[in-house]
Amino acid sequence: MYLDAVSNTLINTNGSAKTARTIEKKAVFEYWKDWQPSQISHHGGLCCEIAREWITATDFSSLNGDGIFTGPRWLRQKFNWGASRFPIHWCEAVRRDTLDCGALAALAHEVFTVRGVKSSRVQLVQKFSALATSQWTDSWGKGNEPLAWIKDDLIYHEGCAIDTGDKNIKVWDASAGWWVDSKPADGYGALLAIRLSDFNLRTGESFKWGEHIIKADEWLETS
Amino acid sequence: MKIYISGLYSGTNPQPGVGIARSLRTAYPKAKLIGVEYSNRCSGIHWQDFDEIWLQRPWNELNLTTHTEEIRRVLDSGALWISSIDLEIMWFAGVFPDGHPNLLTPSSAALEQVEKPAVPAHEGLPVKIPTFVTTEISDWDLHAFCREHDWKVWLKGPYYEAVRTRSWAEFEEKRHILSNDWATGRLFLQTHVSGYEESIALSAYEGELIDCVRMRKRDLTELSKTWAGDISEVEAEFIEPLREIIRKINWTGGAELEMVRDADDQLWLLEVNPRFPAWIHGATITGRNMPASLVEGATGLTAKNSPALAEEFTRVVMEIPVRSEFPLSPLPEPLGGTIGHSLKHPSGLLQFASRLHNLSSFDEEKSNGGGKSSQFKAPNVPPSFINDLGGLDLTAMETPASLFLENTAAEYFRKAGELADDLSSDALAVTNAYSIKTNPDERLIKLALESGFLAETISLPEVKKAIKIGFKPEQIILNGPGKWWRRENLPDGKFCSIFCDSIEELNRVIENLESGELQTEHLGVRLRTPNVASRFGIPVDTPEVFERLIEAVRRIPKEYKFAAHFHMASSNVGVGHWWHLFESILRWCGSIEALSGRLIEVLDVGGGWFPEDLQKDSSRNFKKAVALIPEFLPHVRRIISEPGKALAQPSMAVAMQILELRNFENVVHEAVVDGSIAELPMYFFYPHRILYQNPQNGGWKPLGRGKTKLLGRLCMEHDIVASNIELPENTQIGDILVFCDAGAYDRSMSYVFGRG
Ligand SMILES: [Zn+2]
Numbered sequence: 015m016y017l018d019a020v021s022n023t024l025i026n027t028n029g030s031a032k033t034a035r036t037i038e039k040k041a042v043f044e045y046w047k048d049w050q051p052s053q054i055s056h057h058g059g060l061c062c063e064i065a066r067e068w069i070t071a072t073d074f075s076s077l078n079g080d081g082i083f084t085g086p087r088w089l090r091q092k093f094n095w096g097a098s099r100f101p102i103h104w105c106e107a108v109r110r111d112t113l114d115c116g117a118l119a120a121l122a123h124e125v126f127t128v129r130g131v132k133s134s135r136v137q138l139v140q141k142f143s144a145l146a147t148s149q150w151t152d153s154w155g156k157g158n159e160p161l162a163w164i165k166d167d168l169i170y171h172e173g174c175a176i177d178t179g180d181k182n183i184k185v186w187d188a189s190a191g192w193w194v195d196s197k198p199a200d201g202y203g204a205l206l207a208i209r210l211s212d213f214n215l216r217t218g219e220s221f222k223w224g225e226h227i228i229k230a231d232e233w234l235e236t237s
Numbered sequence: 238m239k240i241y242i243s244g245l246y247s248g249t250n251p252q253p254g255v256g257i258a259r260s261l262r263t264a265y266p267k268a269k270l271i272g273v274e275y276s277n278r279c280s281g282i283h284w285q286d287f288d289e290i291w292l293q294r295p296w297n298e299l300n301l302t303t304h305t306e307e308i309r310r311v312l313d314s315g316a317l318w319i320s321s322i323d324l325e326i327m328w329f330a331g332v333f334p335d336g337h338p339n340l341l342t343p344s345s346a347a348l349e350q351v352e353k354p355a356v357p358a359h360e361g362l363p364v365k366i367p368t369f370v371t372t373e374i375s376d377w378d379l380h381a382f383c384r385e386h387d388w389k390v391w392l393k394g395p396y397y398e399a400v401r402t403r404s405w406a407e408f409e410e411k412r413h414i415l416s417n418d419w420a421t422g423r424l425f426l427q428t429h430v431s432g433y434e435e436s437i438a439l440s441a442y443e444g445e446l447i448d449c450v451r452m453r454k455r456d457l458t459e460l461s462k463t464w465a466g467d468i469s470e471v472e473a474e475f476i477e478p479l480r481e482i483i484r485k486i487n488w489t490g491g492a493e494l495e496m497v498r499d500a501d502d503q504l505w506l507l508e509v510n511p512r513f514p515a516w517i518h519g520a521t522i523t524g525r526n527m528p529a530s531l532v533e534g535a536t537g538l539t540a541k542n543s544p545a546l547a548e549e550f551t552r553v554v555m556e557i558p559v560r561s562e563f564p565l566s567p568l569p570e571p572l573g574g575t576i577g578h579s580l581k582h583p584s585g586l587l588q589f590a591s592r593l594h595n596l597s598s599f600d601e602e603k604s605n606g607g608g609k610s611s612q613f614k615a616p617n618v619p620p621s622f623i624n625d626l627g628g629l630d631l632t633a634m635e636t637p638a639s640l641f642l643e644n645t646a647a648e649y650f651r652k653a654g655e656l657a658d659d660l661s662s663d664a665l666a667v668t669n670a671y672s673i674k675t676n677p678d679e680r681l682i683k684l685a686l687e688s689g690f691l692a693e694t695i696s697l698p699e700v701k702k703a704i705k706i707g708f709k710p711e712q713i714i715l716n717g718p719g720k721w722w723r724r725e726n727l728p729d730g731k732f733c734s735i736f737c738d739s740i741e742e743l744n745r746v747i748e749n750l751e752s753g754e755l756q757t758e759h760l761g762v763r764l765r766t767p768n769v770a771s772r773f774g775i776p777v778d779t780p781e782v783f784e785r786l787i788e789a790v791r792r793i794p795k796e797y798k799f800a801a802h803f804h805m806a807s808s809n810v811g812v813g814h815w816w817h818l819f820e821s822i823l824r825w826c827g828s829i830e831a832l833s834g835r836l837i838e839v840l841d842v843g844g845g846w847f848p849e850d851l852q853k854d855s856s857r858n859f860k861k862a863v864a865l866i867p868e869f870l871p872h873v874r875r876i877i878s879e880p881g882k883a884l885a886q887p888s889m890a891v892a893m894q895i896l897e898l899r900n901f902e903n904v905v906h907e908a909v910v911d912g913s914i915a916e917l918p919m920y921f922f923y924p925h926r927i928l929y930q931n932p933q934n935g936g937w938k939p940l941g942r943g944k945t946k947l948l949g950r951l952c953m954e955h956d957i958v959a960s961n962i963e964l965p966e967n968t969q970i971g972d973i974l975v976f977c978d979a980g981a982y983d984r985s986m987s988y989v990f991g992r993g
Binding site: 060063064065067068070071072074075076077078079080081082083084105108109178197 | 387431467469499500501502548766767768769777778780781783784787813814816817818820821824825828831832
């Protein structure tokens with residue numbers, strides 16, 4: 015089996031030579047379909063509890079009176095986006111200068127939840143360019159290992175979703191500090207696939223995101 | 238077909254003329270497009286799509302009668318006219334009261350229905366209008382509006398321009414500039430709405446909506462103007478009421494509804510522009526050519542289809558050749574000592590605005606911004622002020638004199654006591670405290686003592702004074718960063734509360750308590766929460782300091798009740814923001830309780846209230862606050878409320894005499910008084926209500942806004958105690974003015990200057 019780099023098509027070369035080659039379209043999320051959202055661990059002691067209280071109290075102060083659906087962009091002001099080593103504990107995370115998309119999304123999810131907003135984690139596949147992904151490979155992996163979250167011009171990314179009522183969701187990109195546009199797009203930075211992943215969601219429960227209907231725990235190609 | 242398009246300014250805050258021309262060129266390749274401009278500095282005159290440029294003299298020079306006749310001839314000849322200049326559109330509505338089939342602009346009746354800020358025609362649309370007030374109300378009330386909306390307000394001109402005003406000084410400065418620019422005092426203040434900006438652009442002819450699209454701003458200029466955007470369909474729930482409105486007000490022309498979508502998905506309508514937006518060609522690129530649809534609707538001539546090239550558009554900066562018939566003008570000389578060439582409004586629109594005010598066809602009453610003789614309202618002054626003043630013999634006083642309004646002060650203290658009693662329950666006691674620094678006048682401290690208040694002090698000399706007047710140490714609260722200054726004044730006995738301003742101080746006070754050097758019933762901390770510009774309290778904006786604070790709180794001996802302190806001047810941060818900070822503090826305190834295991838039993842809340850803010854629905858607001866506390870801090874048994882300047886501010890006034898009247902064009906434009914900012918140091922922070930005493934009958938008259946500046950007696954440039962008041966006609970030298978609302982920091986921070 016190999017990947018046709020141009021068309022992203024998986025070409026099946028197994029089976030009898032007499033059988034016509036079957037061509038099946040490989041999903042853009044294929045490489046990450048079994049990944050779970052990143053979690054921040056807790057030491058079970060005061061160290062992590064202080065850190066968690068600090069995050070949620072700072073979040074409320076940072077709202078400055080705005081509504082609870084306001085995206086917690088302050089997290090991205092506080093932490094740079096970059097590689098994080100896992101497992102990461104609360105007391106470590108708050109003292110880091112740099113957090114990756116998974117840790118930032120986990121923090122955003124926590125603050126939305128504490129605000130009383132229904133929130134769930136989301137996993138995303140985004141398209142960039144070979145140049146962008148090679149830059150990340152160099153800066154994150156120091157040129158050694160290929161990074162699992164990068165595949166050609168695609169990347170695995172995390173964020174969180176909030177339910178704004180009637181099962182309408184908005185998707186918060188905690189690393190960028192903006193709401194992801196639900197309008198289908200292709201090209202640099204476009205979102206190609208999304209999955210709502212949360213232990214509290216019932217499998218098959220569906221949500222409306224712009225024109226899309228997203229079922230909990232199921233990958234959906236959006237473009 | 239000939240189409241005249243006016244408004245070709247093409248800077249970063251452009252007019253739509255060039256975009257309209259580009260769109261019409263796509264739809265009608267053979268049409269003759271004539272660009273109309275009133276300044277050769279508007280770079281759009283060089284745009285290639287114009288077959289001809291009709292360059293007029295700037296608005297301030299233009300002979301409007303001749304110009305009207307020329308335009309009438311143009312329209313009568315069968316040419317169409319699309320205007321992208323708001324003021325020109327208003328002027329057209331006046332000079333063509335019955336319209337003209339070829340003039341693609343709305344009538345004055347239609348314009349009235351979309352006037353900002355109220356936009357009467359918004360009924361039925363799923364939008365709200367942000368709260369606003371006219372600046373014709375008194376300064377006192379304008380300040381209250383700004384406080385109520387946390388100083389997140391925009392001061393807006395009658396036609397264009399909006400500036401943020403974050404403080405009273407900034408408001409006064411910007412109001413002066415805008416009023417001068419637009420030759421009117423009729424501006425308005427509108428609350429800010431946070432969110433994402435989007436617009437709906439439409440075309441309509443004789444009351445029929447032809448087309449409309451939505452545009453979301455996706456990139457902005459420094460002035461928040463569109464730089465890039467995406468275009469999408471307008472949903473049926475919006476189109477249907479919009480169609481009804483367009484029909485009802487019989488709209489002709491383009492229009493743009495500028496809106497903000499907030500975090501709760503609510504749309505707020507900021508304004509309706511009576512023309513196409515400057516980004517209109519961005520919609521054409523997506524296949525929705527609205528200028529063409531307007532022309533098609535008006536003439537019946539089929540427009541060539543505009544292909545949809547994308548769903549999104551952006552701008553770039555382009556250099557284009559200058560037409561040889563309109564060579565560039567030299568730059569004006571910078572004014573002496575200034576920076577820059579001041580090229581704003583090159584076509585003289587500001588002057589045109591003031592000319593419009595003077596035209597009879599321009600109905601002053603109905604128009605939004607016009608008016609030579611605006612009616613500014615004088616502030617309401619409480620009758621108790623006047624009663625108290627009646628009991629004082631001002632002739633026997635040397636001015637400037639500080640006046641104690643005895644009954645007013647007593648009444649305010651009595652009401653505060655009643656409110657505290659009213660809010661107290663078996664579970665929760667509410668006690669007032671008087672902050673001595675607000676005004677250390679003995680009469681006020683005594684009133685506080687008699688009204689059952691505690692004394693809140695920031696230094697040991699203040700403690701000494703409180704004790705001298707009759708307070709016992711157990712009725713005294715110590716607070717502030719320098720409370721141990723002049724330690725020789727430390728009294729024997731147990732304080733009511735000590736609030737530490739730093740972790741270092743908390744550790745030291747714990748040591749002093751353990752050694753018996755100090756005694757207190759409550760020991761607490763003052764917190765500085767994130768995003769608050771304050772020098773006070775323990776900053777919890779890093780997890781490291783927060784952790785150290787938790788460790789220190791855990792060390793507080795169990796015999797002292799743990800307390801928290803929250804003071805913030807609501808008059809500076811705004812009333813709404815004060816409540817947010819209050820709730821924020823409750824959350825931080827809840828976290829401290831949970832993490833330290835120490836329960837908060839006392840909460841000291843206060844800060845910088847204006848009497849009106851405290852009284853306005855005070856029982857409702859305070860009940861809300863008192864109800865909120867147990868939700869976060871169920872172990873609080875006592876609330877200490879420090880109403881701050883709400884009690885002191887109205888209790889005193891400053892009387893001054895007029896020393897000189899200076900006339901200019903038969904108006905008193907300056908008056909010198911014997912008072913000064915030395916007696917009114919808060920002049921820069923809030924307006925004071927001013928009373929004029931009629932020398933004949935001794936009656937008092939509140940002064941409204943006018944053209945007179947009151948200059949203080951000090952030889953200091955900024956000693957101007959009021960910059961725009963209206964003195965009564967017969968004002969004489971020696972007449973008395975009383976500045977009210979001067980009993981708080983005006984009094985305590987007043988200084989001696991220029992007295993020899
Ligand atoms: Zn830990």
